[in-house]
Amino acid sequence: MKRIFSLIIMMIFCLQWAIAQDSTSVKKKEKGGFLSMFKEPAGLEPSPKKALLLSLAFPGAGQFYNKKQWYIRAPIAAGAVGTGVYFYVTVRQDYVYYRNILRDRAAGIPTELDSNPNATNARVREIRTANQKLMEQALFGTIIVYLLNGMEAFTTAHLINFDVSEDLSFKLKPTFDESHLGQSTMGVGLSIGFK
Numbered sequence: 001m002k003r004i005f006s007l008i009i010m011m012i013f014c015l016q017w018a019i020a021q022d023s024t025s026v027k028k029k030e031k032g033g034f035l036s037m038f039k040e041p042a043g044l045e046p047s048p049k050k051a052l053l054l055s056l057a058f059p060g061a062g063q064f065y066n067k068k069q070w071y072i073r074a075p076i077a078a079g080a081v082g083t084g085v086y087f088y089v090t091v092r093q094d095y096v097y098y099r100n101i102l103r104d105r106a107a108g109i110p111t112e113l114d115s116n117p118n119a120t121n122a123r124v125r126e127i128r129t130a131n132q133k134l135m136e137q138a139l140f141g142t143i144i145v146y147l148l149n150g151m152e153a154f155t156t157a158h159l160i161n162f163d164v165s166e167d168l169s170f171k172l173k174p175t176f177d178e179s180h181l182g183q184s185t186m187g188v189g190l191s192i193g194f195k
Helices: 002-020 034-038 048-057 061-066 070-107 121-160
Strands: 170-178 186-194
Touching: 048 061, 048 121, 061 070, 061 121, 070 121
Parallel strands: none
Antiparallel strands: 170 186
């Protein structure tokens, strides 16, 4: 029943979309494939989209492409992502080791921890669970740092292209306005003007 209902809803949306499309207003799409959506306007150097893609392909490459303090930013970006990957791999190895010990014990296979009286199943399970939490935290942190690396490269490229010429100005001046409701009251306010 739910499938039929969702199919009917989908058909209604498709029908509405088809009706809303006017064949005269639909423009032909440019051929260029997937990469055509990453084209920037002419004269935009460095390209924010290209900096983002480079930074996501290899951490630090987008910062190097931007050439804005790349000698500081690129090693920090690559090092931060590399450190997260290192911690994830190291903690995962410990997690897999203790997981395999628990599996071997459940199957009756002797393990190297059998001679240790403190290595009970409960203690090994506790260590495995702690390593699993650390592994998940390391993975989450690495993903966050990886995405922040791309966002930093993208934002820096945008700010390099930002217009900060002398023609930009900001004026703040007091104004006295009469009420537009026909009353003769006076008001005091501030007016902000941009050039």
